[in-house]
Amino acid sequence: MVDAGSTGSRIHVYRFHQCSDHEPVTLEDEELFAQTIPGLSAYPDHPEKAAESLDVLLNDAVKVVPEHLQRKTPIAVKATAGLRLLGQEKSENILKAVRHRLETKYPFPIVGGEDGVAIMDGRDEGVFAWITVNFLLGHFDRSDTHTAAILDLGGGSTQIVFEPDRLPDGRLPELPDNDFKYVLKHEGREYVLYQHSYLGYGLMEARKRMHQQILSHLPEDVSQEERDEIFHACLPQGLTWKYSKLAEPIHFKGLGAYDDCLGIADLILNKEKECELAPCSFNGIYQPRFGESFTQGPIYVFSYFYDRTQPLGLPASFRLPELAALTESICNGEFLENVTDIALRDEILDRPEWCLDLSFIYRLLSFGYEIPHTREITVAKKINGVETGWCLGAAIAILGDNSLKEEAH
Template identity: 25%
Template sequence: MAKLGIASISLLSLFALLSLQFCASDAGLLNRIVASGGQEISGDNGRYVVVFDAGKFMTTVHVFNFDQNVNLLKINGSLEVSHQVQEVLSSYADNPAAVAIDELFLLGEKKYEKILNVIRDLLSESPFLYKSEWVTILPGAKQGVYLWETINYLMGNVGRDYSKTVAVLNQDVATVQMAYAVSLKAAINAPKLPRGEEYITAHHIQSNNYYLYSHGYFPYGAYAVRAEILKYTNDSYNYCMTSGYNEQMNYYGEIYNVRASPSGSSYEKCRENVLQALNLKATCYIKNCTFDGAWNGGGGAGLEKIYLTGGFHNTGADVGITNRDIPSTDLKLLEYEELAKVSCGAKSLEEAHNLFPIVPAFDLPYLCMDLVYVYSILADGFGIDPTEVVTALNTVQYEGSSFRVQWTLGAALELVSSKHTKMEDIPNVLLSSHTSNQVA
């Protein structure tokens, strides 16, 4: 049977965002792929890419359609077709033949390799073109790259000089990712680090080359960092917790005591714990680090405009700094700090709820911690001036449609932007820095 497309599968972030990328040339094949979603695919002729995003709580399939110039085409009147399945991989750790999707890293190497091998076997028997090396674990840095590509593509920045692009700071449940473009000279002169990190990589997008700094910070995502902060007070009171709260948090088998001080939360004392968790004094193997010993990329014109996405936007929306119903919000970090002080001053969960009525009940006891953390990682970790205007981004307008910011579009873009002329020859590897049509 002839192979009909390309299959690639990758795991991004420590919650293992599982991405299976399929390119297919006929809509009939895609009809069968998304049949469980109850939608038929109809759209202009083009190249279709299907990305399965295996997140913490569910698996989502995203279908995109591109023309030969890598312009995004509409499907059924929308920029994408998507469908969610309430299944995760972790529950199948001891039964990999019955594959669903979730946090593979946290299952242990032997268990997630069993699952990945099953997926490799399934893909090798599928009608899609497939290479075993496309089934791999990718760091959070790659997710940052995909987000950078998504946002700059939708904004129309691709094709412009790197200095006209925007930087991305994203927070998911497990990691924080930073990504921005640098010049070719900066890429060539990027330092070699003793720990072997690869901070700057070359990427080909819509016939243009960019050199991107990207790094994924684990465990500094929205939920993972709570465990890190609690480590410093596991056997005593935690001054980030709202008064009256006394529970335990189970974070992937690790139990943390979450006990508020009798005197309640304290902004100053909470911030001390948060700054400890950021590991600001970690050894910096090279000049210019952010936190936890990570190189900051050297800065430059590609970092002048910063967009905050994911948890940074969502935490702001919970307390009224941003709004989920509008595409973006310009703000200053001082706004997070001001509301952190308000939240940390609440004397009870009831008072906290009255102050911030739309914060989910599960997150409310941690609100002081979360706000202090967002302010601290941005101001102290990444060194953003608290008085500088940054933009929290939720959606991007693209050709009259609203597109939610997500890494999956970037993954699809890299696949269809390959310089190889034949679809079956497209590799899922980084381009050499010695390529033509250099923008940066």
């Protein structure tokens, strides 16, 4: 399974055990996990180069999968938000080049027809991640535990998926019959899930939005001298930082102002947008109230939620006030003053957007999704040694593909 993400591409090679259709799938091992930077979307006008960027991963897979099984080992390439944001023509050219390279250079059969090398629907991305986490936690094997909610934060988008609590009489909750409702049939059971993928609210896109929010308050006739010193609440106090993602580069001057930075994050979450189908989370999107509709199961977050909190020592299980305190200490500089680890100190100094990233993450969870401050949140890169994210769930879904079984015999 190749995860063609917005900031890089990753490959997972899994070994499963299933002797018959009636037997539950068990995961024997994750034989390979490897990644490469940048992602396919870094080559918008060079589709062949995009396809070639996957060679380093596919060559590793050829070494790992026994030669006599290679033509029976299916492959799928699923692109996510980064490629979606390129537009249809450029993304299709890249996907065609990837498919051609797979078919002509590698032994693995592409599974799923046209969907075998494709941009993944945001609905599936979240639900596959939900399957991954609950599969690894063993929740599909037991009926006496509530499934976990999952929140994923990529570069281009963020996803939330959860199974709302059953009603007091044991009935499934009523969800509107629209894109937010996902009825999943898995190993003989039916799950009614709420899901949504917020395109444009991944961490890299959120950074752009927050910088743009600062710039949107500048007068049109701003002088060059003023462009060289634009105050930014979310950058470290006293730092002058060149922002070059504009036609004319500008310089931000950091203020390290925690409360003001949270305010900028709140603005981009767009809570004021009209909510056509209530209740809404943010940006006018329908979502059952999290604190009322999901009271039983655990909450798991991963991807950039992990990457931005764990190097700073946030516990693997935390509550939102702990994240708020960490964010404030990063923004006002106190955290850096007490860092003795030289590598961590260099990492913080080298990445001026730590305060911005953490402020967005904290407000996404607390203000956007409205997770209660009393709830425990678990951040996990791996569960039982296996990577979280959507890849394992997508692979498990492929195992239910009957056409694949016919090919494999």
